[in-house]
Amino acid sequence: MLKSIAVTSSLTLAVLLSGCADTAETPNSPGAGTPASPGGTTAAGAFDCAPYEAFGDLKGTTVTVYTSIIAPEDQPHIDSWKPFEECTGVDVQYEGSKEFEAQLLVRVKGGNAPDIAYVPQPGLLQTLVKETGKVVEAPAETAANVDKHFDPAWKGYGSVDGKFYAAPLGANVKSYVWYSPKTFTEKGYEVPATWDDLMSLTQKIAADDANAKPWCAGFGSGDATGWPGTDWLEDMMLRTAGPDAYDKWVAHEIPFNDPQVATALDQAGAILKDPKFVNGGFGDVNSIATTTFQDGGQPILTGGCYMHRQASFYAANWPEGTKVAEDGDVWAFYLPSNNADEKPVLGGGEFVAAFADRPEVKAFQTYLSSAEWANEKAKSTPNGGWVSANKGLEIDNLVSPIDRLSAETLQDEKAVFRFDGSDMMPSKVGAGTFWKGMTDWITGKPTNETLDFIEQSWPQ
Known part of the structure; x- marks a missing residue:
């Protein structure tokens, strides 16, 4: 889906920094002075090879991996596999491609599937399973890791028709508001704990500063223009209707134009369509449609606006030299819910799909689903730009x-995670009419007409 390509490109920018630095060896890596024996267990304190002995003697075998992450951003992934390769003797071969999303389905259908693919949307996984029949169910060892280390929702996103295929890999969090800690301190503003607090702060900023706006936003993203608006609606659905209704909406068990969806969109509009509150540094409400999502939050640095709702990967879009930290030039706070005791979290991520059931492939899937890999990947990304939902x-x-x-x-x-809704909807909607509908909405189309337009496009 183009939205996911747009989002992934931003995430890739974040990972780009990590790929440009040498990866230091870490004390618990077999490459850090502690020899590892393929098929055996390393010395005390080193990486534990024991979980992979059950897959047999894997020395001399090869596993191919196909992803959308290209050089130099690929290096942290490659480095994170070293303990597994040294433990098992498996040679993991990486292939990154800008054409990944267009070519993966073609390759699988044409009999040229990789052993492993990093799939960025549950919707694409569904398509691969249903249209090709080539995706192999995840081994029991991988399933056990996911049950142990991840929120149950993640296993559901990697399942199709009740069968578990793909373990989660990386993740991103979308429910954030970017701001300037220094400006908030100078103005005496506090980070809001509830939605009412957020609206009170918004109104106060509007009253305090005639030369700026409380919020800035950008829906522009080339052919994918509109996707940031879908994130706004998804976050509002989680806050006003709740996770259960959100799930029904995404699955079309309730229509796209259900009254609950209208309530959520109007809550987004209480900020985005009020000229007193937007669009700081860019113009009127209509300017949101033409302002790129990359530029959307930049006026925070120049005093044009105070807040910008965007995902964790937006950290990569600040100018070089910007300190992104709690005491820095910019930072982010959780987009509050209606109730401080509730914490719905909107996000995205990738999933590990296999197209072969050889022992070495199963062993590698199990490694990628482990807490050991998550920590190795973190250490292999010394400049940041990556995170996982793995609780280990x-x-x-x-x-x-x-x-x-x-x-x-x-x-x-308290966090209740839900995957980006448009990435799970049929592509005609999630990467089509939903984007267009949100763009039309921000430029003046009424809520009911917007939702009716999207509902009418849903495949029968």
Whole structure:
């Protein structure tokens, strides 16, 4: 889906920084002075090879991996596999392609499937399973890791018709509001704990500063223009209707133009369509449609606006030299819910799909679903730009403050995670009429007409 391509490109920008630095060896990596024996267990304190012995003697075998992540951003992934390769003797071969989403289905149908693919949307996984029949169910060892280390919702996103195929890999959090800690301190503003607090703050900023706006936003993204608006609606659905209604909406068990959806869109409109509140640094409400999502939050640095709702990967869009930290030039707070005791979290991620059931492939799937891999990947990404929803990930292994914040959000006991809705809808809707509908809505189309337009496009 183009939206996911747009989002992934932003996430890739974040990972880009990590790919440009040499990866330091870590104390618990077999490459750090502790020899590992393929098929055996390394010395005390080193990477534990024992979980992979059950798959037999794998020395001399090969596993191919196909992803959308290209050089140099691929290097942290390649480095994160070293303990597995040294333990097992498996040679993991990486192939990254800008044409991944267009070519994966073609390759699978044509008999040229990779052993493993990193799939960025549950919707694409569904298509691969149903249209090709070539996706192999995940082994029991992988399923056990997912049951142990992930919120149950993640296993559901990697399942099709009740069968578990793909373990989650990386993740991103979308329910954030970017702001300037320094400006908030100077103005005496506090980070809001509830939606009412957020609206009160919005109104106060509008009254206090005649030369700026409380919010800035951008829906522009080339052919994918409109996707940031879908995120706004999805976040509002989670807050006003709740996770259960959100699930029914995404699955079309309630129509797209259900009254609950209208309530959610109007709540987004209470900010985005009020000229007193937007669009700081760019113009009127209509300017949101033409302002790119990359530019959307930049006026926070120049005083044009105070807040910008965008995902964790937006950290990559600040100018070089910008300090992204709780005491820095910019930082992010959780987009509050109606109730401070509730914490719905909107996000995205990738999933590991296999097209072969050889022992070495199963062993590698199991490694990628483990807490050991999540921590190795964090250590292999020394400049940040990556996080996982794996609860075995040790937050101290993440060097980027925003990555640590994301991990803390995902691991919060109150957090109720839901995957980006448009990525799970039929592509005609999720990457088509939903984008267009949100663009038309922000430029003046009424809520009911917008939702009717999208509902009428849903495949029968």
